[in-house]
Amino acid sequence: MLRRTFLAVTAACMLVAGGSAMAQSYRTEYRLSTVLGTAFPWGQAGERWAALVKEKTQGRINIKLYPGTSLVGGDQTREFTAIRQGVIDLAIGSTINWSPQVKQLNLFALPFLMPDYKAIDALTQGEVGKQLFGILEKQDVIPLAWGENGFREMSNSKRPVTSPSEMKGLKFRVVGSPLFNETFSAAGANPTQMSWADAQPALASGAVDGQENPLSVFVAAKLSGVGQKYLTLWHYVADPLIFVVNKEVWASWSPADREAVRQAALQAGSENIALARKGIAGSDNAVLKQIEAAGVTVTTLTTEQRDAFVKATRPVYEKWSKTIGADLVKKAETAIAKR
Numbered sequence: 001m002l003r004r005t006f007l008a009v010t011a012a013c014m015l016v017a018g019g020s021a022m023a024q025s026y027r028t029e030y031r032l033s034t035v036l037g038t039a040f041p042w043g044q045a046g047e048r049w050a051a052l053v054k055e056k057t058q059g060r061i062n063i064k065l066y067p068g069t070s071l072v073g074g075d076q077t078r079e080f081t082a083i084r085q086g087v088i089d090l091a092i093g094s095t096i097n098w099s100p101q102v103k104q105l106n107l108f109a110l111p112f113l114m115p116d117y118k119a120i121d122a123l124t125q126g127e128v129g130k131q132l133f134g135i136l137e138k139q140d141v142i143p144l145a146w147g148e149n150g151f152r153e154m155s156n157s158k159r160p161v162t163s164p165s166e167m168k169g170l171k172f173r174v175v176g177s178p179l180f181n182e183t184f185s186a187a188g189a190n191p192t193q194m195s196w197a198d199a200q201p202a203l204a205s206g207a208v209d210g211q212e213n214p215l216s217v218f219v220a221a222k223l224s225g226v227g228q229k230y231l232t233l234w235h236y237v238a239d240p241l242i243f244v245v246n247k248e249v250w251a252s253w254s255p256a257d258r259e260a261v262r263q264a265a266l267q268a269g270s271e272n273i274a275l276a277r278k279g280i281a282g283s284d285n286a287v288l289k290q291i292e293a294a295g296v297t298v299t300t301l302t303t304e305q306r307d308a309f310v311k312a313t314r315p316v317y318e319k320w321s322k323t324i325g326a327d328l329v330k331k332a333e334t335a336i337a338k339r
Helices: 002-025 041-056 076-085 103-109 117-124 127-137 178-186 196-205 215-220 247-252 255-277 286-293 303-324 326-337
Strands: 030-033 063-066 090-094 141-156 171-174 190-193 210-213 230-246 297-300
Touching: 030 041, 030 076, 041 063, 041 090, 041 141, 041 230, 041 255, 076 090, 076 141, 076 230, 103 127, 103 178, 103 230, 103 303, 103 326, 117 127, 117 141, 117 230, 117 326, 127 141, 127 326, 141 215, 141 247, 141 255, 171 178, 171 196, 178 190, 178 303, 196 210, 210 215, 215 286, 230 247, 230 255, 230 303, 286 297, 303 326
Parallel strands: 030 063, 030 090, 171 190, 171 210, 230 297
Antiparallel strands: 090 230, 141 210, 141 230
16 A cells, blocks of 8 residues: 555656656747738737637747747848748748748749639648648648738839830839749839838839739738839739748647647638738728728729730749649649639
8 A cells, every 4th residue: 555655656746747847848938930010910810829829728838929030130031941940930931932942832923823812722721732731841840821911913103004015114122032033024024122121111212113012011011101002903923821830849849739839820820811811802892992092093904914914924934833843833723723
């Protein structure tokens, strides 16, 4: 009897000690990176994920949001490398910004691949999305969920744009990806790469004439106030977001907490997609009305006008399909056709 009591006490002590060791392996705080802050759906997704993780892990995992890619000096193209190196613990990253390191993510930036939101969903929520997650897992990150920044539309300070010829002479800020440079060059414009932090001052000063971004960014950043008076809706590329965790950080958590973080990401991602499309998708055009009320001329391309841009940028599509992987592009085209 005495021996059984002694063994029970010993086992209990070992359990407590093991629990303490596990608790001590958790950091006081984990760093979450996003490009945009909480004025935007992207930053709000980060805030929401952090809150859900804290709730679902009973406070064992605490996350601090670092917007503006401040952990890498504002250079969003360095974010993915920083996650792999452990400088960043978690991130909600753009497929565009991570594409220099993961070439397959350029899929979403192929000009005019995805004509509508159902096409985006056909990729992210299907076999293509699973394949891309598998590729990311080999890069020392754990992908958990998809989010969305949205279709990227074009604006400028000079004139309405309905054809490639009307883009001639216009200087556009584009993200730091050669695919975007080539697409805008093929469409007739003069692209220049710069970070988002540098873009708004450049627009305000007239150093660049235009930019391309989702409508939620156009509104939240108040781009109508920096000369962007002409907006063209052309749905030329979309920008899905990916919720990820550094591989070593992921491994340091208990299985139960890993599942809690995953479920939090799935919930935050679903809410983010709904928010990114609010006032834009389907018959809900509240965001467009808000933009027009700010004095912006909104132009929606006809099928014929859009086809002219598709034709102009087709050589870029075909060139980059080889870089991305012909099989993956074909799988994406098939999924979209079946949507």
